Amino acid sequence: MDLNGISGLLDANETCALFLSTKNASPQFESMIFYDVEAYIYAYTPEDIGVALVQIAEYSKRGFWVAGYITYEAGYGFEHRFLSHITTSIDPLIMFVAYKKACMIRDDTTSILHWLNFVSQQKQYSLSALKKTLTYEKYSEDIQSIHRYIANGDVYQINYTFPYSFKCEGDTFALFAELHLKQPVSFSAYISDHSRTVMSLSPELFFSVTDGKIITKPMKGTIARGRNCINDNYQAEELRTSVKNRAENIMIVDLLRNDLGKICKTGSVVTSKLFDVEKYKRLMQMTSTVHGSLVENVSVKDIFSSIFPSGSVTGAPKIRAMEIIHDLEVVPRGIYTGSIGYVLPDSLMMFNVAIRTIVVDNATRSASMGIGSGIVADSLPDDEYLECELKAESLLAGISVTSLFETILFEDNDFYLIDYHIDRLLDSAQYFDIPLTRSAVVSYLNNLKNELRKNCSYRIRIIVDQWGCITSESRDYHSDDGAKDIIISAVATSSNDIFLFHKTTHRSLYNKEYAHYSGKGYFDVIYLNENKYITEGAISNIFILKNDVYYTPPVECGLLAGTYRRYLLEKSTLKTREKLLRVDDVSDADGVFMCNSVRKLTRINRVYADDGSLIYDAQMKSRDEK
Structure with missing residues (x-):
């Protein structure tokens, strides 16, 4: 199935699950679509959770492609003392679908982005009535409460969250396409059925399982992008060396190492990367990588009951952190900070941490997205609140660059200050992740030079689009020396x-x-x-x-x-x-x-x-x- 075929499948409003990866990472989601429903797998009560996870594994072993989500609140079902925290709801704790068919998307990243760009231009959507569901006063009060818990030794860190609400009219896939264009990530998902649509632009891997190896990449630590590549480097170094962010990151790494130790062979759990900084359109985030070798016959249920939810969205220690979160956060998180992913017939598993995730009610068109940050002893309410706003802005606004351009004088049969122009063009291309090389620019200019009349002056406009395609406009130039x-x-x-x-x-x-x-x-x-x-x-x-x-x-x-x-x-x-x-x-x-x-x-x-x-x-x- 080509990309046009996938568009047709999405237009038909059939239940399906699309996973896309357009930012290089290892591991990352396979870009693929699941369709043609065999069965739905739901869990609405604590008793249903274990049954649903067993069903996921069974359908996978029978050759079906299984994809869906598990909500944050489902995590209460893995701890007996938390069972009372699960309240009756019309929304499922777990929703997976066993599909008869799946199609790998073999197109390269540029082709996928071109397709998303076409979709975003052909279909319309609108967002309105965006509002926080939490006042700054309540937020500040809760942060002070968390500080008291930390001072009393209950926890070292709490990941505190709250939702935004808004209206989403029109085509939800057009919204997903535009968001993905603005902020390519490695673990995005679009899951739609008749009742709701889930759009996840997650940059964070929860876990992957391949050939008996499990990998997790907790993401903790955020900083805004710099204004250019040089400033980006300073920002990245500031994040990497930040005492607060390193402390948050290492706490979650230790928590996940402990979680993986429950299902991995003794001595196999290793932290292979610590304090890596990943660049996104509006911000940078710090990740670490932990992996281990699973013990024999570990099931989907074993994995989730041992490590879900991710420590990066709870705090540490996890159990006490989840208790405090339940007491402070007034709105259930739902899919946000849960996990979205798939289990393939060959037992390969890949799940994200469902952050930067939007859920749309297809009937009412009401939508929500959660935002949060890690709170430690020296966290300041103002700074954390601003970080949450930055994350919300990153999700809904992103950065959309139509094209880069340079305006160059051609005189005396050459391009004036051409090295300076190329330097600036390449710096911006690197900043905005536009594929462009110096040799490509030089080659284009050399060809253009051969087309220009000798001994004439031109005002040249060089344009580079977001795919790295170079075009130009030329016109005669005559200087005007008047005041x-x-x-x-x-x-x-x-x-x-x-x-x-x-x-x-x-x-x-x-x-x-x-x-x-x-x-x-x-x-x-x-x-x-x-x-x-x-x-x-x-x-x-x-x-x-x-x-x-x-x-x-x-x-x-x-x-x-x-x-x-x-x-x-x-x-x-x-x-x-x-x-x-x-x-x-x-x-x-x-x-x-x-x-x-x-x-x-x-x-x-x-x-x-x-x-x-x-x-x-x-x-x-x-x-x-x-």
């Missing part, structure tokens, strides 16, 4: 906006305002950030001249490191410096200049505030000096 006026925008930018540090087609504000103000005769429009520091223009970087030194804002203010800006700072004979600049610095400047690699350094005649008042006038400055 220019610029205006300050009334809209503040954010120094935390990642897109400001990369040249992408995600620039609607800049495009809209440049079109508006250039139509009024302005050369460019410049921006202030949230702290009222000057950043850049829509198409240029800014320099001001004061006492024979040319000053430009540092990149940290929220701006693109322009190639001509780089040239001026690194190679020019002019005295140049980076400096925080405010509007008063422009008013007091001896000269104001805008620059980019096409127009180079352009002297500005007048600078206007957003209300039209004059801030700087070069002619008046000249007369005053005389």
Whole structure:
């Protein structure tokens, strides 16, 4: 079955389970779809849980492909003292389906992403009424309670969670497709039946079993992405060396080693990797890898009863942590922090930790997703709450990069500052996980160069889409050396906006305002950030001249490191410096200049505030000096 066939199966609204892996990891889900139902396997009561797990194994041994989910609350069924925690519900504790057929998706990752992109553009969905179900006051109160439990020696850590709720109208697979495009992961799942749809964008492996070997990769420790690749490295090192995050990670590693010891041969449980940092679109997460050799005849029931739920979503010690979670969290977690996966006829098993997971009621269109973080003794409520918001934003927003581009001057039969342009393009490509090599760019430019007329100047726009495909646009260029006026925008930018540090087609504000103000005769429009520091223009970087030194804002203010800006700072004979600049610095400047690699350094005649008042006038400055 090809990808179009899978689309048809999904469109038919038949019960099916799709698993996708589009981010390299080892191990990872096989990209495959299960369909054609033989039987449903449900557990609604504690007594049903063991029976359901035995049925999963039996159907697998009979040659069926079994896939589904086990909820967090099912974990109470593995501990006698917790049986009273399981309340009657219309939702199952366990839901698996034995399928007659399964199809491996043999297409490469790029083809799968192209398919998802096509689906997301052809079908529509909408999200609305997003809200937290927990106030900050209640959250802070519960964190203080957890701190008391830790101080009293009950636990070392609690993974505290709460849900978001929202409405999801339209095509749920279109939502899944777009989310997967924005944040490729190794353990995503889309499971749909007539009553509900489950979409999991999990980056975390709970466990895999192959040839008698079991592997688990607990994920603990989160930090936001940097603004570029260099800053990413600093962020990764900060996460890797964070005392708090290392303590959280090692606690869960020890817990899982203990859990695996119940079902593995003595001495076989090993931590093969510790404190690995994995990069995702909006954040980085720290993982470790633990594996062991299973004892003979271990069953699906044995595995889940010994290690479920994952220690990464409970805390340590696990049993006491689960008691505290039950007392504090007012809403059942359901599928969130449970596990989604499959058991194949050859006994291969693969299950994720069901984080970054959305559940949609197909009848009411109400949806929910859980968010949480690990709380230890020195956790601060503000920081943890922000981490939860970052995770929610990561799930529903992601980062969608339409294309990267570079605007290059071609003159004297060559591309101006071409090494700087290629450096910046490759840095952004690496940052956004776009497959691109220097040789590919150079080869494309060499071919393009042969198509251009000799001894002519061109403004070249090189475009690289998210698949690494390169295209270009060219037009004749004639310089304009006349004096220019610029205006300050009334809209503040954010120094935390990642897109400001990369040249992408995600620039609607800049495009809209440049079109508006250039139509009024302005050369460019410049921006202030949230702290009222000057950043850049829509198409240029800014320099001001004061006492024979040319000053430009540092990149940290929220701006693109322009190639001509780089040239001026690194190679020019002019005295140049980076400096925080405010509007008063422009008013007091001896000269104001805008620059980019096409127009180079352009002297500005007048600078206007957003209300039209004059801030700087070069002619008046000249007369005053005389």
